[in-house]
Amino acid sequence: MQSPIYLTGTGQTRFGEHWDMSIKDLMEESIDAAIENAGCTALDIDMVIVANMLGEVASNQAHLGAMAASLLPHHPPALRAEAACASGAVALHTACALLESGKAQTVLVVGVEKMTDIAPSKIAAGLMGAADAEKDAPCGLTFPGIFGLIANRYMHEFNLSRERLNHVSARHHKNGVKNPFAQFRKEIPAEAISMSPKVADPLCMLDCSPISDGAASVVLSTKFESPIKIAASQLATDTLSITDRPTITSFAATKDAMSAALQEANIEREEIAHIELHDCFSIAALISLEDMGFATPGNAIALYEKESPMTINQSGGLKACGHPVAATGIKQVIDVSKQLKNSKSSYGLAHNFGGAAATCGIHILSHA
């Protein structure tokens, strides 16, 4: 980063089923919370970026930039960013670019998703938009199906048993108990994971992140200082369809974004104390840890079988917190900032991807 970018305000709604709240209500609650704990006032915000994927599908609502700006007294300029489940990271990256260019000095980034208003089958069809509509969808594939293919191949290549995979979701649920913003705050024993209903073999219901409503907002500024800074903001992409990739047990976009982010932050991987990673499905957590270099291929499960000095998804991850898709990337950054303040460690990382990691965004936060 040329000039330091500070994370001055953070706020989120609880993730879960909010039948009494509209997309606008969700945004408003998280924006109010973020501005309240920011080192500036609402009037200091000179740009708004909204991350959202399913506004048209689930709420018949486009034009979310203006909707968010209208919640502020001075209606600042606004835009919307979309990259499926990576919308949050893409919005943060866009904000960093605006701040670095000097076009803006204080930017409000809002991630919002309203998913429970329509039938699950409709949401599933909307989420399938994150894959290649003409290559992946026509055979009847769903997103859990895509990760079912990935999980089956991974288990075949690395001889991972279904029992060992159970530890991923079990750990996330255990972590989520202490998070007041999490959708599920109940510990679930490992053996219950594979006993839950099958969704897309070998994945069961408790391997999948849920459908959730929620919003998360941050205020980023080059003008108003805070102890937490954005040390790196990197995006990388890969083919939309998994059929166009040489392998499906590793995600190239995660690898590319990770190496660029470490270089930008100018740190070693070992200096990272906390990570929030994109566990949309249990198998994704393992692949992501390997692609980020925290484990060798096929061995990430060991990080879930014992305690490690680096915390992984202390918030509960997407599994326990819920996954209002575009809000997730923002929420991860909020959680990492809280973890850094709490542990007084120096570096934390948020890993957010869209689709089958066709877009990956990595943000490294530093704590003074």
Add this chain to the structure above:
Amino acid sequence: MEEQPLPAASTFSLMRNTPAAIHRAQKDLQRKLQEGTILSFTTVHHTPEGFPAGPRNIGLIELEDGQKVSGHLISETDQPIAIGMKVLPKMRLSSVNTQGLRTYDVSYEIPVQQTVKQEFPGYVLALTGPSGVGKTTVSVLLSTKVGKYVERVPILTTREPKEGDADEYVHVSPEEFLALKNEGKLATSTCIPSRDEKRWYGYRTEDIDAIWQKKMIPVIITEMNLLQGLSSHYGRRSILSFGLMPPGKSKRQMLSSLLHRLRDRGRDTEKQIEDRLKNAEADLDFFKTRSELFDDVIVNDNVDTVVGQLGGLVLERVKA
């Protein structure tokens, strides 16, 4: 496999089923019509709208040309699916949109696993080609050249003996033939309808076994149906399979050279020759459409060259 009724679907989830999207998808169908290998598979328990209710098996398949596709997996049996299985492309009804437009897509079938013969039975030399191409001539010359190592397998047939038949046929009644077939004593058989009767042709396994007993290679003169049967009975790798083509640069020239040979042979009436030529055209196409069934397709423009080539191959196998 029974086609399940497809539920009517909302327009939203089936935006991919607009006529324009279907039209674009047609361009890809040819490419997807290849055999492939399962790289991974999953069972989707909640299928998207517009598809039959789950569970639905879907595979990530590597096609023969190296490209990958995701596709619906179908199977005639309930055998478990496994990574690495071979699959065959099949056109199947995929979905129906609200306007009633029926979309067909390529599904991939897991063929019924044939009981794989653990023991390699031995080699069979098979010569396939249209009538008059010279299969019999080649096999006779082969017997004289490497007769120590090869022996022709007699053809079992229900047709009436006629003048000019070589010693290649064993004539049986249709009842006898069907009895042998039902008892599983035939390695392969086929029925070729002619103008006034059904004619059965086939080979007895005992004849082939007897030749193997003598440490020799059985030579079989086949046509397309017999070759397919032979290949599934003994396994493709047991068959040293050669196609014989008449000389000629175009299909017309090839057919005309066959016509001359058949007339010169003088065994058939003009009407029979006409029938044989019709079948010959299908035989020539078969070389292309089922090229995997042939080790090589040889143009029989010089019998000595062809016999030399096949004889060399026989010696190679016998020594190995």
